[in-house]
Amino acid sequence: MCGIIGYIGNRSAIPILVSGLMRLEYRGYDSAGLALSVRGSLKVHKAAGKLFRLKSILPKRSGGKIGIGHTRWATHGAPTDINAHPHLSADGKTAVVHNGIVENAAELRSLLEDEGVEFVSETDTELLAHLIARETDASLEQRVGKALALVQGTYGIAVIHCDESDRIVVARHGSPIIIGVGDREMLVASDIAALVRYTQQVVHLDDGEIATLDAKGFRTMTMDAQPIPKSPSTVSWQDDAYERGEYAHYMRKEIFEQPAAIARTLSGRIEDRFHTAHLGGLNLEASDLRDIKRVKLLGCGSAFYAGVAGAHFIESLARIPASAEPAAEFRYRNPVIERDTLHVAISQSGETLDTLMAIQEVRRSGGPVLGIVNVVGSSIAREAEGGIYMHAGPEVSVASTKAYTCSLVALVLLALHLGRMRDLSIERGSNLIEALKRLPDDIESALATEDSLRDLAQRHARCSSAFYIGRGTGFAVALEGAQKLKEISYIHAEAYPSSELKHGPLALVGPELPTFMVMPHGAMLEKSIVSLEEVKARKGPVIALTHPGDARIARRADSVIEIPHTDDLLAPVVMAIPLQLFAYHCALALGRDIDQPRNLAKSVTVE
Missing domain, CATH: 3.40.50.10490 (Glucose-6-phosphate isomerase like protein; domain 1)
Structure with missing residues (x-):
C-alpha cells in the first residue's frame, strides 16, 4: 500500500526512479509521481492512474541526479493528479513523499491555514511539506525532525530541498523505510523490491529514526539528532525473482512455485534423529517453551486464516490450547496478556501495521512473541523475540498463494516442535516428518x-x-x-x-x-x-x-x-x-x- 523510491548519485535519476516505481506497482496504487532536483529548482511530474500515464509525461532528458518518487493508494483525497505525491511547500523548494496517515491532519491544517498557508491538495501529506518549510535556520534533517515532532500518526517519508540538493532526508514511524547502499550512490525505498536491481546491501530504519543520504553514504540518528550507528545487511533475493518469466500473471507463477517454496521452508528444519523440527530462530529456551500454557496466533486476511489452521495444528500435536484472532481487533479489546501465553504474529511482508502494533502491545505487557514472516529484516521480524522465516521467495501478486501455504508449513513445524517437547510420540513425529518430506511432490500432484x-x-x-x-x-x-x-x-x-x-x-x-x-x-x-x-x-x-x-x-x-x-x-x-x-x-x-x-x-x- 503506497510506495516510496529515492535516488542520489551520479546517474540520471529518472530511469532509476521509474524502475523502482514499477517494482512497487504490486503493492497497490491509484496515482504516481516523482520530484527531481535540477539546477537549483524542483521539477515535479505526477499523474492519477497507472504508471504508464506518468511515464508518458516525463521529459526525455533530465539533468537531475537526485529525486524521489511515489505510488499512492488514496486515503485523504480522491486519486487525482493534484492529490498524487510528491507534494511541495508553498515556496516550491521542499518536496515530500509519504506513506502512512497523519492522524492530527485537521488540527495541523487549521494551524497552517491560520498562518496564511494555502493548500493545493486534499491530502494529509501536503501539510508535511509546509511544516518542514515553516522551520528556518536549521539543516534539512533538523527541519524534518522539528516538523515531525508535531505529527501524530504513522509515516515513512523522503524529503528533498532544492537549496540542499546534496542530500535526501528520510524518516520512519510505523511505515517501512529501507536504505540501499550502492557504489557512490544511495537509494531509499519502502520495499526491498525497488532496491535489489541496484544493490543487495540494505539498512532498515526503526521507528523514531531519521537518516540523511548523500552519494557517498548515509547517517542515521534519532529525531533529536543523536547518532545511531547502523551497518548494512545483505539481501538474498535477486532482481530476477521479481520477473514474471513465461507466466501471464505473477499469481500463476507463484502458485506453480509452491513445491520449491515449501521445500525451502522445510530445508534444514527436519530433525530425523529426534523426530522433531529444528527451529533455531525461535530464540526461546526449551524450558521457556515447556512453560507455555496457551498460544494465540495473530494475523490479517490470509495470515489470519493460516492462524485458524495453525491453532488446530498446535492443539492436535502439542495439546496446548490455541486460538487465532484478527490482529486488527486484538489490541483494541484491552486483551489479557499473560507471560505463559505465546503470541505468534503471521505476515508475508512483515510490515502489516495492524499485526505489528498488536505484537508491540504484547511486548509492552511482557508477553513472549514469535513471528512467522517472509521478508528478512522486516519490522515484525525485528520486533519479535524470534520466529520462523518462510523463505517463500518474493510474492508480487496481491493475492497471497505461496506465502500462505509456506506459513501453514511453518506452523506445522512449530506445532511439531512444541509437541515433541511434551508427549507427542516418536511414532507420530516420525510419520509427520515423512509426510512433510513428501509434501512438495503432493503439491505437484495438486497442481496437475x-x-x-x-x-x-x-x-x-x-x-x-x-x-x-x-x-x-x-x-x-x-x-x-x-x-x-x-x-x-x-x-x-x-x-x-x-x-x-x-x-x-x-x-x-x-x-x-x-x-x-x-x-x-x-x-x-x-x-x-x-x-x-x-x-x-x-x-x-x-x-x-x-x-x-x-x-x-x-x-x-x-x-x-x-x-x-x-x-x-x-x-x-x-x-x-x-x-x-x-x-x-x-x-x-x-x-x-x-x-x-x-x-x-x-x-x-x-x-
Missing part, C-alpha cells in the same frame, strides 16, 4: 488438477455468489478459498463450517449457488457427507475437494477434485492449491486484473 479447475471455472465464473464449507481444518481451507475467489474475481463468496449449514446458510442454497465442499478423509468425513446430502437435497451444485477412494462422494457431487492422500494435518496445505487455481481461472474468465485487484494492496501499512 489445473485443467479440471479451468473447466470448472468456465462453468461457474458467472455465478453471483458461492459457498465454501468444511469441518475441522477443512473450515480453515474454506475460509482461504472464499477469500481468494472474492479478492481476484470479485465474486461474492462466504465460508462456513459445514456444521453451521442448518443454522442459517442453508436458506440460501439452491440451483444458482455453487458450494465448494472441502472433504478430507478422516474422522469428520461421515459428517461432511451428511452436509453434502443436505446441499444436494436443496438442488445446490456441489464441487467436492477430497481424496480418492470414496464412491459416495463421486456419486453425489456434481464435480470432484481429488488430491493425494497425505497426513491429516497437511491436507490444508495441499487442498489450498486447487482453490487458488479455481479462483485464478474464474478471474481470468472474467477479465479481471488478477495481480492488482481493485481496492486492494499487497502490504497494508495503515490502519
Whole structure:
C-alpha cells in the first residue's frame, strides 16, 4: 500500500526512479509521481492512474541526479493528479513523499491555514511539506525532525530541498523505510523490491529514526539528532525473482512455485534423529517453551486464516490450547496478556501495521512473541523475540498463494516442535516428518488438477455468489478459498463450517449457488457427507475437494477434485492449491486484473 523510491548519485535519476516505481506497482496504487532536483529548482511530474500515464509525461532528458518518487493508494483525497505525491511547500523548494496517515491532519491544517498557508491538495501529506518549510535556520534533517515532532500518526517519508540538493532526508514511524547502499550512490525505498536491481546491501530504519543520504553514504540518528550507528545487511533475493518469466500473471507463477517454496521452508528444519523440527530462530529456551500454557496466533486476511489452521495444528500435536484472532481487533479489546501465553504474529511482508502494533502491545505487557514472516529484516521480524522465516521467495501478486501455504508449513513445524517437547510420540513425529518430506511432490500432484479447475471455472465464473464449507481444518481451507475467489474475481463468496449449514446458510442454497465442499478423509468425513446430502437435497451444485477412494462422494457431487492422500494435518496445505487455481481461472474468465485487484494492496501499512 503506497510506495516510496529515492535516488542520489551520479546517474540520471529518472530511469532509476521509474524502475523502482514499477517494482512497487504490486503493492497497490491509484496515482504516481516523482520530484527531481535540477539546477537549483524542483521539477515535479505526477499523474492519477497507472504508471504508464506518468511515464508518458516525463521529459526525455533530465539533468537531475537526485529525486524521489511515489505510488499512492488514496486515503485523504480522491486519486487525482493534484492529490498524487510528491507534494511541495508553498515556496516550491521542499518536496515530500509519504506513506502512512497523519492522524492530527485537521488540527495541523487549521494551524497552517491560520498562518496564511494555502493548500493545493486534499491530502494529509501536503501539510508535511509546509511544516518542514515553516522551520528556518536549521539543516534539512533538523527541519524534518522539528516538523515531525508535531505529527501524530504513522509515516515513512523522503524529503528533498532544492537549496540542499546534496542530500535526501528520510524518516520512519510505523511505515517501512529501507536504505540501499550502492557504489557512490544511495537509494531509499519502502520495499526491498525497488532496491535489489541496484544493490543487495540494505539498512532498515526503526521507528523514531531519521537518516540523511548523500552519494557517498548515509547517517542515521534519532529525531533529536543523536547518532545511531547502523551497518548494512545483505539481501538474498535477486532482481530476477521479481520477473514474471513465461507466466501471464505473477499469481500463476507463484502458485506453480509452491513445491520449491515449501521445500525451502522445510530445508534444514527436519530433525530425523529426534523426530522433531529444528527451529533455531525461535530464540526461546526449551524450558521457556515447556512453560507455555496457551498460544494465540495473530494475523490479517490470509495470515489470519493460516492462524485458524495453525491453532488446530498446535492443539492436535502439542495439546496446548490455541486460538487465532484478527490482529486488527486484538489490541483494541484491552486483551489479557499473560507471560505463559505465546503470541505468534503471521505476515508475508512483515510490515502489516495492524499485526505489528498488536505484537508491540504484547511486548509492552511482557508477553513472549514469535513471528512467522517472509521478508528478512522486516519490522515484525525485528520486533519479535524470534520466529520462523518462510523463505517463500518474493510474492508480487496481491493475492497471497505461496506465502500462505509456506506459513501453514511453518506452523506445522512449530506445532511439531512444541509437541515433541511434551508427549507427542516418536511414532507420530516420525510419520509427520515423512509426510512433510513428501509434501512438495503432493503439491505437484495438486497442481496437475489445473485443467479440471479451468473447466470448472468456465462453468461457474458467472455465478453471483458461492459457498465454501468444511469441518475441522477443512473450515480453515474454506475460509482461504472464499477469500481468494472474492479478492481476484470479485465474486461474492462466504465460508462456513459445514456444521453451521442448518443454522442459517442453508436458506440460501439452491440451483444458482455453487458450494465448494472441502472433504478430507478422516474422522469428520461421515459428517461432511451428511452436509453434502443436505446441499444436494436443496438442488445446490456441489464441487467436492477430497481424496480418492470414496464412491459416495463421486456419486453425489456434481464435480470432484481429488488430491493425494497425505497426513491429516497437511491436507490444508495441499487442498489450498486447487482453490487458488479455481479462483485464478474464474478471474481470468472474467477479465479481471488478477495481480492488482481493485481496492486492494499487497502490504497494508495503515490502519
